[in-house]
Amino acid sequence: MSISKTDAKAVAGPAPSPVSCVQVTQEALALMLAEAARAAPHECCGILLGAGNHVRTARPAANIDPSPHSRFEIDPQALVDAHRAARAGGPQVLGYYHSHPGGPPRPSATDAAMAGGDGRIWAIIGHNGDVMFWRDGESGFAELSYQRVQG
Numbered sequence: 001m002s003i004s005k006t007d008a009k010a011v012a013g014p015a016p017s018p019v020s021c022v023q024v025t026q027e028a029l030a031l032m033l034a035e036a037a038r039a040a041p042h043e044c045c046g047i048l049l050g051a052g053n054h055v056r057t058a059r060p061a062a063n064i065d066p067s068p069h070s071r072f073e074i075d076p077q078a079l080v081d082a083h084r085a086a087r088a089g090g091p092q093v094l095g096y097y098h099s100h101p102g103g104p105p106r107p108s109a110t111d112a113a114m115a116g117g118d119g120r121i122w123a124i125i126g127h128n129g130d131v132m133f134w135r136d137g138e139s140g141f142a143e144l145s146y147q148r149v150q151g
């Protein structure tokens with residue numbers, strides 16, 4: 001994904017505090033799984049919205065990477081819109097999701113190279129329907145546990 005450092009700083013606001021557990025709504029999980037299945041064999045991608053460590057919504061975005069089988073790049077306009085809505089009082093942009101249609105739900109070497117190290121949450125949907133959550137921290141990705149919640 002190619003969010004430039006400058007853009008991320010300009011629109012990010014306060015970084016979420018580091019924790020080892022996030023709460024995720026059933027709706028967000030179901031949507032990510034459905035999007036991964038729909039997009040395969042391409043990677044799906046989108047934006048995680050909510051507050052603090054509570055992911056309420058997964059919003060699909062177009063994967064504009066020219067190699068969508070093995071890479072993703074979230075449509076920059078979708079990110080701009082989400083950050084603008086957050087500044088206007090909408091849900092915070094907590095992070096991003098994407099799928100690995102041919103592999104496990106762990107950050108790939110490409111993901112590590114593209115990561116901003118900005119503390120955001122990454123959800124990855126693996127080829128067998130497993131979802132894992134990661135914190136994109138300064139020293140690399142750290143696995144997060146997650147809890148399904150109703151809303």
Ligand SMILES: [Zn+2]
Nearest residue numbers: 100107108111
């Ligand atoms: Zn990936």
